[in-house]
Structure formats: structure tokens, C-alpha cells
Amino acid sequence: MTEDVFWPCVLDGTLPDRGAPEPPRDALPADLVHLLINRVGLTEGQVAELNKAQAIARLQQFWTEGH
Numbered sequence: 564m565t566e567d568v569f570w571p572c573v574l575d576g577t578l579p580d581r582g583a584p585e586p587p588r589d590a591l592p593a594d595l596v597h598l599l600i601n602r603v604g605l606t607e608g609q610v611a612e613l614n615k616a617q618a619i620a621r622l623q624q625f626w627t628e629g630h
Contacts, residue, residue, distance in 0.1 A: 591615055599622060
């Protein structure tokens with residue numbers, strides 16, 4: 564660790580880059596995926612094809628229409 568990474572971490576709480584990949588900005592929240600698979604009955608493949616807006620709409624459809 565270099566000083567230019569160490570001191571901002573100590574003084575400001577800025578965490579150093581540890582090489583962990585950032586999740587995609589439009590990734591589905593884990594709770595939403597869980598509900599779509601376990602409540603709605605979609606497969607993992609079907610969920611993977613949905614964007615966030617589609618996934619939310621599908622869950623709302625299940626809650627309002629029951630299917």
C-alpha cells in the first residue's frame with residue numbers, strides 16, 4: 564500500500580481499490596430475483612433476460628393479477 568492510498572483511507576475513510584468488480588448499474592437486486600424465482604415461478608434464465616423495469620413490472624403483475 565502506498566502513502567497516497569493509505570492516508571485518504573485513514574483520514575477520510577476512502578477505501579482502497581481492491582480489484583473487486585463493481586456490479587452492473589442495472590443489476591437486479593437479490594431480493595427481486597428471489598421473489599421472481601420463488602414466488603412468481605420464473606426460471607433463472609427468464610429472470611436473466613429481464614431488465615430492472617421489466618422485472619419490477621412482472622412482480623407487480625403477479626401481485627395484482629396472481630399470475
